[in-house]
Amino acid sequence: MNEPLIHVQDLVQRLGSQDILRGLTLDVLPGETLVLLGKSGGGKSVFLRHLVGLMRPISGSIVFEGQEITKLKERELEPVRRKIGMLFQDGALFDSMDVFDNVAFPLRERGERNPAVVREKVAQSLVMVNMTGHDKKMPANLSGGMRKRVALARAIISPPDVILYDEPTAGLDPIVSDSINRLIRRLQRQLNVTSLVVTHDMTSCNHVADRVALLDEGRIRFLGTTSDLRDARDPVVRDFVDGRSGETVY
Amino acid sequence: MPAILNGLFFPFLTFLGELAVLAGETLSSIAHGRVRVWLTLRQIAEVGFGSQLVVVVTGAFTGAVFTAQAYFQFAALNMETAVGPVVALSMFRELGPALTGLMVAGRVGAAMTAEIGTMKVTQQIDALRALAVNPIDYLVVPRALAMFISMPLLVVECVGLGVLASYYVGVHVLNINGVYFFANVQKWTQWSDIMMSLIKGFVFGGLIVFISCREGLQAKDGAVGVGRATTATVVTSSLALLIFNFFLTMALNIIFPAGHR
Numbered sequence: 111m112n113e114p115l116i117h118v119q120d121l122v123q124r125l126g127s128q129d130i131l132r133g134l135t136l137d138v139l140p141g142e143t144l145v146l147l148g149k150s151g152g153g154k155s156v157f158l159r160h161l162v163g164l165m166r167p168i169s170g171s172i173v174f175e176g177q178e179i180t181k182l183k184e185r186e187l188e189p190v191r192r193k194i195g196m197l198f199q200d201g202a203l204f205d206s207m208d209v210f211d212n213v214a215f216p217l218r219e220r221g222e223r224n225p226a227v228v229r230e231k232v233a234q235s236l237v238m239v240n241m242t243g244h245d246k247k248m249p250a251n252l253s254g255g256m257r258k259r260v261a262l263a264r265a266i267i268s269p270p271d272v273i274l275y276d277e278p279t280a281g282l283d284p285i286v287s288d289s290i291n292r293l294i295r296r297l298q299r300q301l302n303v304t305s306l307v308v309t310h311d312m313t314s315c316n317h318v319a320d321r322v323a324l325l326d327e328g329r330i331r332f333l334g335t336t337s338d339l340r341d342a343r344d345p346v347v348r349d350f351v352d353g354r355s356g357e358t359v360y
Numbered sequence: 361m362p363a364i365l366n367g368l369f370f371p372f373l374t375f376l377g378e379l380a381v382l383a384g385e386t387l388s389s390i391a392h393g394r395v396r397v398w399l400t401l402r403q404i405a406e407v408g409f410g411s412q413l414v415v416v417v418t419g420a421f422t423g424a425v426f427t428a429q430a431y432f433q434f435a436a437l438n439m440e441t442a443v444g445p446v447v448a449l450s451m452f453r454e455l456g457p458a459l460t461g462l463m464v465a466g467r468v469g470a471a472m473t474a475e476i477g478t479m480k481v482t483q484q485i486d487a488l489r490a491l492a493v494n495p496i497d498y499l500v501v502p503r504a505l506a507m508f509i510s511m512p513l514l515v516v517e518c519v520g521l522g523v524l525a526s527y528y529v530g531v532h533v534l535n536i537n538g539v540y541f542f543a544n545v546q547k548w549t550q551w552s553d554i555m556m557s558l559i560k561g562f563v564f565g566g567l568i569v570f571i572s573c574r575e576g577l578q579a580k581d582g583a584v585g586v587g588r589a590t591t592a593t594v595v596t597s598s599l600a601l602l603i604f605n606f607f608l609t610m611a612l613n614i615i616f617p618a619g620h621r
Contacts, residue, residue, distance in 0.1 A: 162490050163489075164486050184489075184494065191489070198486065198487060198490075199483075200482070202483040202487035204484055205478075215491065219491065220492075
């Protein structure tokens, strides 16, 4: 069996009086697309933020490529962050820059000063996410799906080892969602990256996942393939897969 | 008593601590050469060039009105020619730096907080961090350098226009003898007064930029939170500036004593 690229052990996080993560343990294998399912507000995005050092856990460890990252200082995290691309839920594009400058941002920040190289790499990234011809638009003038595509282009312009997707299809219509799902699959093939997709969208899960984990009450309740998920008998897993709230309608 | 401690004293200590940490990290970044020249130049244009109108109007009309008021008092004592040095010294030592600081806190400080605060609540600062870009280096350092460079120059501009306006109103409107006015201003204004003005401008620039950036970086709860942070910046910067001005005046007066020697 492959050594995990990311090994998360007993991660605990509390926000205010609410326990968000209660000892989450999970391995992400190199090259796979792992989908993390869970209820809205269940701590999926919080977990994702820990993987890139945007939040520090109360306890537990995250080992990325053999290095424990939860104790690293902000500047020590920078080399780790260069290997991880993150797609935020709303894209988090820089609203003072146009599409071109947003996508070029990581390149320029990593010292690329040759305008021809920057132009070529931005063009390549925009082709990959099917956003050619939109490079002069401002983020405010893009639709939700386009913003996510541009954010993805920004995340992959310096090819990362891992891409973290935070609710990539949330708020999108089924057709745009499908195009984003195909994009995730295509990027994994073309860039050979490891992907961790946080979502509550079962269609997206079935489309992109190699393995699926279900987060419930701050812990991993289920881990397996999509067919394991379909056959699961655990009532909590079944309710999620079948979309049952358990509430009675009066 | 514990309620006062919890409600006012501890938050105030926390605020001072956060301000000190932010200032420390910013100065450390500057010392390590983590300076983005293009962003700093853009901020200098924003802070310096963008503040021209408020600084020019504030300096000129403060000098003019102060001259008129001083003339009305001094004329009764036949001391009209003392109006020039009184206005010049007041502008250099107190009014120029304080008024410029208050104007810049309102115009530039509020804009800095609003911009950084909006970036915070829309996850753009998280995106910066996720892209391995330190937000202090990218957002605070250029603004701090711009303020440190621009504020002393803006203070000089404010004071200069105040003295010019004073000369115009005193000599051309109130008929003070121009030769005596100018000679007295020259006689009573020392290099130490100019130094005091520049030092105050520099310190106030630091106060404004660190308070503004701290409020922006701490903003939360969406648009309402950004509005709250922006208001807090203007109020806190203005109060801090006025309070700090007193202690700075006392300290600088030891180094640069007032009066003709």
